[in-house]
Amino acid sequence: MKQKFDIIESTCVPLPLDNVDTDQIIPARFLKATTRDEKFFGDNLFCDWRHNPDGSLNKDFVLNDPSYGGCILVAGKNFGSGSSREHAAWAIAGYGFRAVIASSFADIHKNNELNNFVLPVTVSEGFLKELHATIAKDHGAKVRIELPSQTVTNLTTGSSEHFEINQYKKFCLMNGLDDIDYLLSHKKDIEEYEKAHA
Amino acid sequence: MNTLFDKIWDSHVVTKQSDGPTQLYIDRLYCHEVTTPQAFEGLKGRGIRCFRPEKIFCMPDHNTPTHDQDKPLADPVGRKQVETLEKNAKEFGLTYFGMMNPRNGIIHVVGPERGLSLPGMTIVCGDSHTSTHGAVGAVAFGIGTSEVEMVMASQCILQQKPKSMRINVEGTLGKGVTPKDVALYIMQQITTSGATGYFVEYAGSVVRNMSMEGRLTLCNLSIEMGARGGFVAPDETTFEYLKGREYAPKGAEWDKAVSYWRTLKSGDGAVFDREITFDAADIEPMITYGTNPGMGIGITKTIPTDATPKALEYMGFHAGGKMIGKKVDYVFLGACTNGRIEDFRVFASIAAGRHKADGITAWLVPGSWEVLKQIKAEGLDKILNEAGFEIRQPGCSACLAMNDDKIPAGKYSVSTSNRNFEGRQGPGARTMLASPLTAAAAAVTGVITDPRTLM
Structure with missing residues (x-):
C-alpha cells in the first residue's frame, strides 16, 4: 500500500487509551503468515478487543460502532509499544487507516508505520484531549492533516498544531519512495566503508 | 557526547545527510521465522540477493514446540513458516541453525552464547528483544520487516540517531x-x-x-x-564470557580484538x-499486577490505589490488594529474558529438596540446546526432576504462545518472560512477571510467595 501522502481530511476512530501495545493491535497467533497480505492483517486488527471471548462481536468496541469511521485513528500516549512486529503496521494500513494521531509513539512501531505509508502524527496532550472531546460530542467531526506544511487541524474547533517528521521520510511519503531504493543507490559508499573498516 | 553509544554508532555511519537519515552499517543480522518471510519475498520481487550473506544468521525459535522437535511440526501453518525460513536461508546462502541442530535455540540466547554477538558491533533482528545483545557491549536493536529487507539488500539501515x-x-x-x-x-x-x-x-x-x-x-x-x-x-566479565566461544576471534585475533574492546x-x-x-x-523482589511490564510492585507491597482499572479488571485484581498469597495456576521459566543457565540454577536452588505444588503446571524451557546441555552437565535436571519438574526442549514457548504452550483463558501464570500484555501468553491469560527465584517460590508453594522466605 505505497500510497503517496499529501493532505487528508477525514472523520476519526477514537481509541483513548495509553500504552496500546502491538500484541493488541495484532495478536501473535496471526503472525504465522508468510506473505504481506494486508487484508488478512487488517481483518484481524484489534481482534481480541473486537470480539468477546466466545467469538461474538464486542459491540462496545469502537471498531464495531458504525457511527465512527474514517481513515484516522486517534489514540492516547505511547501507541504501539512492545513487539517490533511490522504486522501491526500492516494491520493498521490493511484496515484502511492512513494516519494515527497520538501524544507519543513507541520508536520501532513509528518506523514501521512510516515504512508502510501510514503517517504517525505526534500532538500535544492538550490537543489530543480536546480532539477526543470533539469526537465524543460529534462522531462525524473531521480532522485535516497536511503533510507538506506538517500541520494537523481539528476542523470543529479550529485548533491546529505543527507536527515533527524526519524530512527524508516526509519526502519518501510524499513521493511514494521506499528506503531500499535509496540504499541501493549508495552501494559504492557501502563498499568504501567496508574497505576502510576491514 | 563522548559516550560509548556515540563511539559505536559514529564508527558505523556510512553516509549522513543534513536533516536526513543516517545510513548505518550493520555487522550482524539475525533472522527468525516470523518476521522475515515478507523480507525475502521483497528481495525476490526486486530480483536481488543478500548483499553480505556471511553476516546473516537464521534460526527458527517462535513456532518451535517444546517437545518432540525431531518430528515435523503438528501445526501446519507454523510448520510452513519454519520451512520457509529454511528454504530462504538455503536459497540466499545464509547460515541456518534448524530445529534439533545443537546450535539452535532462542536467537537472543544463541547469539551471545556462540560468540556471534561481540563488543562494538551493530546488531539487528526483526524482534524487539534484540536489545539483549547489548550485554556484550554492542549497539543492538529491534527493527521491522521492511528494515530487515533493507539490511538484507545493503547491510545498512536508515535510522535517526537516538x-x-x-x-x-x-x-x-x-x-x-x-x-x-x-x-x-x-x-x-x-x-x-x-x-x-x-x-x-x-x-x-x-x-x-x-x-x-x-x-x-x-x-x-x-x-x-x-x-x-x-x-x-564491555569489561573482564565480558571477555571471560566470550573467550573460546565458537564464533569469537581466536589466537592473535582474540588479543587484537580485546585490546580494541578495552577502549569501548x-x-x-x-x-x-x-x-x-x-x-x-530500594529494590526488593518484584512482581507485576497489571497488563504492562511497568505495572510492577515489590512483592511485599500492595497494588497501587491509582492502578489502571482496565488492567485490574483483566487481571481480576483489586487496588490496595496484596500479591502475596494469590493463587497461581502456571509457572513458566524460560524466554530470551530468563532462559539461561544461571536462571535454571536459581530456580533449582529453591526447588531442591522441595516439590512442585499440587495444581501447578510448570513449563521449564531452556533458551537453547547448549543451555540444556549445561543443565544436564551440572545435574540440575536431576534436582528438578526429583522435585516434580520436567525440562522441555528449547524455544520461545509460552512467552508469546505461538506454539502449543498457551496459558488458558482466566488462568494465572507467574512467568519469567518479558511481557504481561493482555492475551500475550494465550487469549485471556493472566500473566505476572517475576524473576526465576520468585517463579520457583510460586511453583513449590502454589501461591505468590516472597522467595526470601524459602532461601
Missing part, C-alpha cells in the same frame, strides 16, 4: 533480588515509555558486578522501558541526554 541515557544502579543488591527485579524496578520507576527515543547505557556498581547472564536479562528488558536498546560497556567505554566527561541513578537498597 538520544543517549545512562542508568546507574549503585550499591549492593539485597537477598533474593536478581537482575530481573532490577529491570522490573526501573520500569516501575520510569514507566514503559520512560526511555522512548533513547539508547540506554547501564552502569554503576550493581551492573559492573553483574554476571553476563544477568546483564543479558537487564539489556533484554530495555525495550520494555521504551528504549531502542540498552548495553553494558564512555569517556570520563561523557554527557548524556538524560542520566538516572537508582539505589540497590
Whole structure:
C-alpha cells in the first residue's frame, strides 16, 4: 500500500487509551503468515478487543460502532509499544487507516508505520484531549492533516498544531519512495566503508 | 557526547545527510521465522540477493514446540513458516541453525552464547528483544520487516540517531533480588515509555558486578522501558564470557580484538541526554499486577490505589490488594529474558529438596540446546526432576504462545518472560512477571510467595 501522502481530511476512530501495545493491535497467533497480505492483517486488527471471548462481536468496541469511521485513528500516549512486529503496521494500513494521531509513539512501531505509508502524527496532550472531546460530542467531526506544511487541524474547533517528521521520510511519503531504493543507490559508499573498516 | 553509544554508532555511519537519515552499517543480522518471510519475498520481487550473506544468521525459535522437535511440526501453518525460513536461508546462502541442530535455540540466547554477538558491533533482528545483545557491549536493536529487507539488500539501515541515557544502579543488591527485579524496578520507576527515543547505557556498581547472564536479562528488558536498546560497556566479565566461544576471534585475533574492546567505554566527561541513578537498597523482589511490564510492585507491597482499572479488571485484581498469597495456576521459566543457565540454577536452588505444588503446571524451557546441555552437565535436571519438574526442549514457548504452550483463558501464570500484555501468553491469560527465584517460590508453594522466605 505505497500510497503517496499529501493532505487528508477525514472523520476519526477514537481509541483513548495509553500504552496500546502491538500484541493488541495484532495478536501473535496471526503472525504465522508468510506473505504481506494486508487484508488478512487488517481483518484481524484489534481482534481480541473486537470480539468477546466466545467469538461474538464486542459491540462496545469502537471498531464495531458504525457511527465512527474514517481513515484516522486517534489514540492516547505511547501507541504501539512492545513487539517490533511490522504486522501491526500492516494491520493498521490493511484496515484502511492512513494516519494515527497520538501524544507519543513507541520508536520501532513509528518506523514501521512510516515504512508502510501510514503517517504517525505526534500532538500535544492538550490537543489530543480536546480532539477526543470533539469526537465524543460529534462522531462525524473531521480532522485535516497536511503533510507538506506538517500541520494537523481539528476542523470543529479550529485548533491546529505543527507536527515533527524526519524530512527524508516526509519526502519518501510524499513521493511514494521506499528506503531500499535509496540504499541501493549508495552501494559504492557501502563498499568504501567496508574497505576502510576491514 | 563522548559516550560509548556515540563511539559505536559514529564508527558505523556510512553516509549522513543534513536533516536526513543516517545510513548505518550493520555487522550482524539475525533472522527468525516470523518476521522475515515478507523480507525475502521483497528481495525476490526486486530480483536481488543478500548483499553480505556471511553476516546473516537464521534460526527458527517462535513456532518451535517444546517437545518432540525431531518430528515435523503438528501445526501446519507454523510448520510452513519454519520451512520457509529454511528454504530462504538455503536459497540466499545464509547460515541456518534448524530445529534439533545443537546450535539452535532462542536467537537472543544463541547469539551471545556462540560468540556471534561481540563488543562494538551493530546488531539487528526483526524482534524487539534484540536489545539483549547489548550485554556484550554492542549497539543492538529491534527493527521491522521492511528494515530487515533493507539490511538484507545493503547491510545498512536508515535510522535517526537516538538520544543517549545512562542508568546507574549503585550499591549492593539485597537477598533474593536478581537482575530481573532490577529491570522490573526501573520500569516501575520510569514507566514503559520512560526511555522512548533513547539508547540506554547501564552502569554503576550493581551492573559492573553483574554476571553476563544477568546483564543479558537487564539489556533484554530495555525495550520494555521504551528504549531502542540498552548495553553494558564491555569489561573482564565480558571477555571471560566470550573467550573460546565458537564464533569469537581466536589466537592473535582474540588479543587484537580485546585490546580494541578495552577502549569501548564512555569517556570520563561523557554527557548524556538524560542520566538516572537508582539505589540497590530500594529494590526488593518484584512482581507485576497489571497488563504492562511497568505495572510492577515489590512483592511485599500492595497494588497501587491509582492502578489502571482496565488492567485490574483483566487481571481480576483489586487496588490496595496484596500479591502475596494469590493463587497461581502456571509457572513458566524460560524466554530470551530468563532462559539461561544461571536462571535454571536459581530456580533449582529453591526447588531442591522441595516439590512442585499440587495444581501447578510448570513449563521449564531452556533458551537453547547448549543451555540444556549445561543443565544436564551440572545435574540440575536431576534436582528438578526429583522435585516434580520436567525440562522441555528449547524455544520461545509460552512467552508469546505461538506454539502449543498457551496459558488458558482466566488462568494465572507467574512467568519469567518479558511481557504481561493482555492475551500475550494465550487469549485471556493472566500473566505476572517475576524473576526465576520468585517463579520457583510460586511453583513449590502454589501461591505468590516472597522467595526470601524459602532461601
